[in-house]
Amino acid sequence: AQTVTQSQPEMSVQEAETVTLSCTYDTSESDYYLFWYKQPPSRQMILVIRQEAYKQQNATENRFSVNFQKAAKSFSLKISDSQLGDAAMYFCASNSGGSNYKLTFGKGTLLTVNP
């Protein structure tokens, strides 16, 4: 069974600064994907970024980037130039690829952005 662990229940960052959210996972699969989802107060889940496990290059989407350490099973999210709109709950998730795409989620990290 897959497990995803987010060890930081809450984080805060000053506007315009950088913050890193941690995530570790455990899987026996060789082919899988990793995701960061954002859930703002509206509660609509939004995909922030995805990473294919077979790719060594870290994924980047504008101000969001990941640090993917496959051997350590670590998948952290870095948010640069934080904005007030980044305040949300962030969930790390993984799937097992292949023919089964169900996602396993971590418990989330609540990010506060201070003006």
Added chain:
Amino acid sequence: DGGITQSPKYLFRKEGQNVTLSCEQNLNHDAMYWYRQDPGQGLRLIYYSQIVNDFQKGDIAEGYSVSREKKESFPLTVTSAQKNPTAFYLCASSVHQGSGELFFGEGSRLTVL
């Protein structure tokens, strides 16, 4: 616009009553999922369906039932057997290839009185 529609957004139920949450998607996705969200628990998978007329139990299926008679629809019934049904319920869908990225609805908040 393509997307996932969940209804109702808010639902109140008396103990002992079954309730059904609706989930409809027009994304032409093969797979659909129901997750439950509780404070501090993240999202936990209730049921998922990879194809019409087939579905599998997730991690917390007890007290819930689903059907998948049409590709577009995946309703969830919360039965009276569910011991603690008050929660936020999220429906999602995905294509059956590629990364398996999930697309989510806006959720349904169920409160048992």
